[in-house]
Amino acid sequence: MPPLLKIRSERDQMSAIERRIADFILDNAHLLRDYSSQQLASALGISQSSVVKFSQKLGFKGYPDLKYSVGQAVARAGSDPQAAPPAGEPGNGYAQLGERLRHSRQAADDETRVANAQADVERIVALVDGAPKVFVYGLGDDGLYAREFAMRLSLLGMLTVHHADPILMMANLSAVRPGDVLLVFSEFGKLPQLYQLSRQFQDMGGKVVSITRHSANPLRAHADAALVVCAHDPAPSMAQLLYRSALQSLLDFLFVLLCHANPDRHRQLGVNLERIEHLIDT
Template structure:
C-alpha cells in the first residue's frame, strides 16, 4: 500500500503526537526528502525517537525507509504537491478549474485502486457471486449508489434486496440465511444503526461487506470484507465530489469483475438487456 494512503487510513487511530507527524508528512510530502529525523522532530517540537517509532509503527524499518518510500510515491505521482485550485479571476481560470478537477479525480481513483488489494477484491467478488441473496443498504447519498448498484446486480441475475429505510431493512433480515451477503454503503461508517444492522445480519450467518472511506471506522472494523474509497482535498465540497467519483469507479470495476468471474452472469446480463430494449421499443 502506498505510504501516504497508509498514513491517511490509520490517522484516526494514532496518538496526538503521531497525528502531528502524519499531518506534517501529508501536507509536506514533496519536501520530506530534505528533512532528517532530527529536523522533522525539531519542526514539530517532539523527540527524535517519536519520529522513529512512528515510522516503525507503520511497518517501515525506520525513518530513512519511510522517507524513501514517500519520496518514491511523490515521484511516481508527479511533483507530489496537493491540489492547487486556480484563483477565479485568473486568466483562463475556467479551463484551469476543469483540468484541476480532472486531475484530482484521476488521482483519487488511482489511490482508491491502490488501497484495495487484489485479494480483498477477489474476496468480495466471491462472496457476492456465491450468495443466495444480496442485501444492499445505504442512507442519503449512499443510498443513491446502493440503489444503482442493486439494479446492476439484478441485471446479472443476482437476487437483491435493497432498502433505504432502516426499519424496513431490519424487517427484511427475517429472510436472511447463512451465506447471504449484506453490502453496507456508508461514507464514514460511524452510524450506530449500521453496526446494529450488520451485527444482526452476521448473527444469522450472513457476511457483511462495508463500503466506506479509507479510514478507521467501526463499520469497516467489524465487517467480514470491505471496499475502501480514497478522496482527499482541502476543500470539503471537492472532497465530496472526489468520493463520489472514486466510489463509482470502484463499483464499476467490481461489476466488470463479477461479469468476468462467471460467464453465466454475462449471458444473463445480455438477456436482461435485450428484454429491456424490447420493452422500450414497444
Template sequence: MAPLAKIRGERDRMSAIERRIADFMLENAHLLRDYSSQQLANALGISQSSVVKFSQKLGFKGYPDLKFSIGESLARRESGGTGPGMAPSARRLGNPGILLAESLWRAKGEAVQVTTALNAHADVAAAAEAIRGAGKVYAIGVGNDGLYARAIAIKLALIGRTAIHLFDTALMAVGTSSATAGDVLLVLCEHGQEAALCQTARLFRQRGGKVVTITRHTANALRAHADIALLVSAHDPRPQVELLLYQAALQHLLDLVFLLLCEDEAHLRMLVENAAPIE
C-alpha cells in the first residue's frame, strides 16, 4: 500500500500526537526529503522518539525508511506510474485526456486498496453470512448512498434474497417495523451522522435484527449501532475527485459482499436463471 494512503487510512485511529505527524506528512510530503527525524520533531514540537515510533507503527523500520518510501511513491506518481528508466510516451504527454484518466484510475486504485486493508476479510464475510441467513434484508441510504443501496437490493433480489430498498428517511422506521429476529439492515451513510438512520438502526436491533453499516473510516454515531461495521477510506483535496473515490471504494466493498454470496451454489443458480433473457 502507498505510504501516504496508509497514513490517511490509519489517521482516525491515531493518538493526538500521531495525527499531528500524519497531517504534516500528508500536507508537506514533498518537503520530507529535507527533514531528518529530529528536524521534523522540532517543527512539530514533539520528541524524536515519537517520530520514530510513528514510522514503526506504520510497519517501517524507522523514519528514514518511511521517508524513502514516500519519496519513491511521489516519484512514481509524478512520472505517471512508469517504471525506472521509462519515460511517458509522447502520446500520453500530448493527450491530457489520457493523463486525466490514468490519474483518476490510480487514485481510485489507492482508495480501493486502503479500504480493502481497513476491512478484515472476516468482517466482510460476516456481513455476507448475515445476509445469506436473513429472512429479509433492508437496504437503506440517503442521497448518493441511496443509489448504491438500491443497486445492492436489486443484486440481492437477483440471487433470491428478499431485499427491500428504503429511501424516505421519514418512513424508514415504519418500513422496518415488520423486521424480525435474524433480518438484516444494511445501512449506507458516508459520514454516519444521519439521525433518522441511527434511530432506525437502534429500533432494528431492539427487534432482534442485525445491523450492517458502511460509513467512512471515522468515529460516527451510526457505527455505534452496528453489529458489523464496514469502512470506506477515500481522500483527495479536490471535492469532485474525493466524491468519485468514495463511490469507487464503496462499490468495491459492496461487490466483495456480493461475490461472497455468489459462492453459494443456490444463489449463483438463481442469478443465472434471473439473468437469462425472457422469451
C-alpha cells in the first residue's frame, strides 16, 4: 500500500503525537526529503524517538525508509500530491478549477482501487452473487447511493430489500436467513443505529458488508467484509465531492464484476432493460 494512503487509513487509530506527525507528512510530503528525523522532531516539538517509533509502527525499518518511500510516491505522482496541477492559461481560474477537480477525482479513484484488495472485492462479489436476499441500507446522502445500487441489483434479478427508514429495515430483519447479505452505506460508519442493525443481522446468520471511508470506524470493524473509499482534500467541499465520485466508481466496478461473475445475471439484466424500454416507449 502506498505510504501516504497507509498513513491516512491508520490516522484515526493513532495517538495525539502520531497524528501530529502524520498530518505534517501528509501536508508536506513533497518537502519531507529535506527533513532529518531530528529536524522533523524539532519542527513538531516532539522527541526524535517518537518519529522513529512512528515509522516502525507503519511497518518501515526506520525514518529513512519511510522518507524514501514517501519520496518515491511523490516522484511517481510528479508533483506535490496536495497541490492543484497547472492547467489552462495563467489566471484562468475556470480552467484551473476544472483541471484540479479532474486530477483530484482520478487520484481518489486510484487510491480507492489500491485500498480495496482484489481478493477482498472478489469475496464480496461472491457473497452478493450467492445471497438468497440482499438487504441494502443507508441514511441521508448514503441512502441515495444505497437506493441506486439496490435498483441495479434488482435489474440483475436479485431479490433486493431496500429501506431508508431504520424502523422499517429493523422490521424486515425477521425475513433474514443464513447466507443473506446486508450492504450498509455509511460515509463515516459511526452511527449507533447502523451498528445495532448490523449486529442483529449477523445474529440471524447474515453477512454484513460495510461501505465507508477508508478510516477506522465501528461499522467497518465489525463487518464481515468491507469496501473502502479514499477521498482527501484540504477543502471540505472538495473532499465531499471526491468521496461521492470515488464511491460511484467503486460501485460501478462492483456492478460490472457481478455481471461477469454470473452469465445468468447478465442475461437477466438484458431482459429487464428491454422490458423497461418497452414500458417507456408505450
